[in-house]
Amino acid sequence: MSERRFGAQKLIVSEIFGPTFQGEGYSLGRRCGFLRLGHCNLACSWCDTPYTWDWHRFSPESELSRLDVTEVAARIENMAVPLLVISGGEPMLQQAGLVSLFAHLPPGLAVEIETNGTVAPEPAVTERVSRFTVSPKLTHAAMSRQRRIRPAVLHAFAATDKATFKFVAASPYDLDEIETLTRELDLPDVYVMPEGRDPDQLMERMRALAPAVQERSWSLTTRLHVLLWGDRRAV
Ligand SMILES: Nc1nc2[nH]cc(C(=O)O)c2c(=O)[nH]1
Ligand code: SF4
Ligand SMILES: [Mg+2]
Numbered sequence: 631m632s633e634r635r636f637g638a639q640k641l642i643v644s645e646i647f648g649p650t651f652q653g654e655g656y657s658l659g660r661r662c663g664f665l666r667l668g669h670c671n672l673a674c675s676w677c678d679t680p681y682t683w684d685w686h687r688f689s690p691e692s693e694l695s696r697l698d699v700t701e702v703a704a705r706i707e708n709m710a711v712p713l714l715v716i717s718g719g720e721p722m723l724q725q726a727g728l729v730s731l732f733a734h735l736p737p738g739l740a741v742e743i744e745t746n747g748t749v750a751p752e753p754a755v756t757e758r759v760s761r762f763t764v765s766p767k768l769t770h771a772a773m774s775r776q777r778r779i780r781p782a783v784l785h786a787f788a789a790t791d792k793a794t795f796k797f798v799a800a801s802p803y804d805l806d807e808i809e810t811l812t813r814e815l816d817l818p819d820v821y822v823m824p825e826g827r828d829p830d831q832l833m834e835r836m837r838a839l840a841p842a843v844q845e846r847s848w849s850l851t852t853r854l855h856v857l858l859w860g861d862r863r864a865v
Contacts, residue, residue: 653855
């Protein structure tokens with residue numbers, strides 16, 4: 631699983647898809663291509679992409695491919711999109727591979743990374759990326775705080791001046807936890823996103839969250855791909 635074993639010219643990929651719309655956060659609605667990398671260092675109870683890491687339920691042999699960065703770059707370039715979103719799994723586990731990929735991408739292509747905020751960005755990654763969407767996990771993800779919250783890493787993302795912090799919330803009760811955490815760690819640019827893979831449930835939760843998010847002067851994001859296509863893979 632280590633980058634050394636696979637070599638930095640390769641990426642362990644779950645799926646490449648697009649053109650689609652960035653469904654979440656700062657670039658919501660923007661036409662983009664997606665690169666979803668395999669493996670994750672967390673195990674969130676409500677994870678919507680367990681097929682990237684949960685080998686009790688899925689098989690890595692059928693879910694993952696080890697691709698040369700040149701092939702990944704060619705498939706993204708063929709999409710003719712202005713934005714590449716790299717997600718996972720946890721993409722920051724494969725930074726050496728990402729740096730190799732960057733060398734093959736068109737210079738004008740904007741690159742965003744969706745990360746759980748537990749692995750700090752390397753300078754060569756930060757330099758090429760236009761935005762990090764950092765999603766620290768709350769208590770309801772059902773892991774120890776020590777595992778899901780790494781203050782020094784979150785500070786490193788904040789220091790890039792390219793980070794927004796996007797918290798998945800199931801109900802307004804989760805917002806107190808977000809407030810405590812963001813105050814304690816002085817995290818800027820807070821987005822709240824409802825948890826859910828069903829369009830009706832997502833809208834219901836978003837309506838419940840909206841007034842309380844507004845009161846706290848944060849931003850709210852939907853999950854556009856879920857509203858449009860429900861719980862489908864690769865959209
Ligand atoms: N359209 C679309 N937008 C997304 N934004 C973040 C996603 C993710 O899975 O990280 C995602 C995704 O899976 N699809
Ligand atoms: S960090 Fe993301 S990919 Fe990993 S388990 Fe949690 S929700 Fe799933
Ligand atoms: Mg997702």
